[in-house]
Amino acid sequence: MVMVGAGAIGSFYGAILKRAGCHVSVVLRSEYDVVREKGFSIDSPLGDLSYQPDAVYRDGETLEQAPDYVICCVKVLPGVDRGALLKPWVGEHTRIVLIENGIDIERAVADVFPANPLISCLAFIAVSRTEPGRIEHKAFGQLTMGTWPDGISDDCRAIAALFEAGGINIKLSESVVAERWRKSLWNTPFNPLSVLAGGADTVTMLDTEGGEALVREMMAEVVAVAAADGHPMPEDAIDKNIAGTRKMPAYRNSMALDYLNGRPMEIDAILGNVVAIAQQHGVAVPRLETMRAALAMRDVQAAKDN
């Protein structure tokens, strides 16, 4: 199989598939030389997951034979055409597996490869890239997955079995879109809010005067959009999310870390697509719209200032 995008997430799940005995190639850009020479070094509670990929490619190369699976682990960003990135590696029978964050992030890929099976995965993991080719896996690793837009195909079960053989937990879901909404209930309020609050951590967000009330209202907006999109959530979903967050120590989410480190942020995948779906269904999301517009303005101003 071919991993497209080998940041922290791609490198980690590549290691898992390698442990399962798969032939794992990676397509890289900036880290091509380092990884080709030294492979990936991965520290993990699962043990030393370091590995040398079976092949290291870069853009522009072609394969004689298309792989059974292409696994896409690139960030979902406005300037990144994932269809074009995947194109060279996807053959007629290649299954495409997305391990990516966000809502409605499958469509752009499905539009380019309408005949290929598309398997959508959500990663629940704490992993970071500390330097080129070097990954630190701190905790978790479960994938929730299903065939897009719904169901669990045999292809999906097959790749799930490989991940499990590599040592991680898999949750198969008949509705991966519903799973994405469930994750969005947390991410869509907390991630952008943290950025607007200058990189605030979870405890700051909940404990600031008016903070928890605002997060709850934002969550209610997400629940309303999800319901309009055909994915109603249980009544206690918000209470459970807040309670779960309060049980964890203060931490900065991935978007906050991207923001503080000057990296591009998945604004559309996490927030913009939710607002767009709300608008399609006529659901009022004033708080989410406020965040989306403020973050969009930030990008426009940064482009002007540079």
Add this chain to the structure above:
Amino acid sequence: MVMVGAGAIGSFYGAILKRAGCHVSVVLRSEYDVVREKGFSIDSPLGDLSYQPDAVYRDGETLEQAPDYVICCVKVLPGVDRGALLKPWVGEHTRIVLIENGIDIERAVADVFPANPLISCLAFIAVSRTEPGRIEHKAFGQLTMGTWPDGISDDCRAIAALFEAGGINIKLSESVVAERWRKSLWNTPFNPLSVLAGGADTVTMLDTEGGEALVREMMAEVVAVAAADGHPMPEDAIDKNIAGTRKMPAYRNSMALDYLNGRPMEIDAILGNVVAIAQQHGVAVPRLETMRAALAMRDVQAAKDN
């Protein structure tokens, strides 16, 4: 008269009163030595407004005779007790004049000096402090003023005549609170939004996708709160504000400049008090609440990180 707070605003209006022939003293903190030695240097389209105050005081000094007027030009910030700052200079018959931004910023002063006449002024001016004791007046200067909470007392007319004698335009208003709401219609959306958008200018805010729509919705929230507070605005107020802003070149408002320069921001005066009044009247202001909470979280996180 005694000017308390001689930043850009206080120094400028002190110069105007000096030109009108008034005895003008100033109370300073950090710039005491510079101003005592060299006075204020003020470049202005009105001419060279540089002046040496008749006296320069600092906290802790006392006067033998209380002044007729104390003019308060300090920023309205959570940690700043303006009542305490004014106390040493206010006698039984002293009129208190506020030249300050924001909504409901008079109450904290009136509570400390319930028997003193209180005159509330809004400055429409472009002025900045370039270094200690040195002020650049770029344009405008009009004051809109009235007795607080309403009416135009003889005291108010008297100080207005002095400002006019010094060369600026005065608009007397029977309802200075209504005037504050009218200014709030612009400031309350644009100022905090600019900060959340990383210091975005007016054109960025209006031209970003969804930007003008958001600003209009926020203005509608302000209009609703003002109406609930007894100050309905004309139906075309929002259209006029947007059109007026579109006629101006792109610029960064005062809060954006404070943010970009790491100076404290008048969040409560401009935004927090509007949200508080909305809550008292049960008016929904989801967009303003989102901004207020995000900015409050920013302060909490900054305090944690330092």
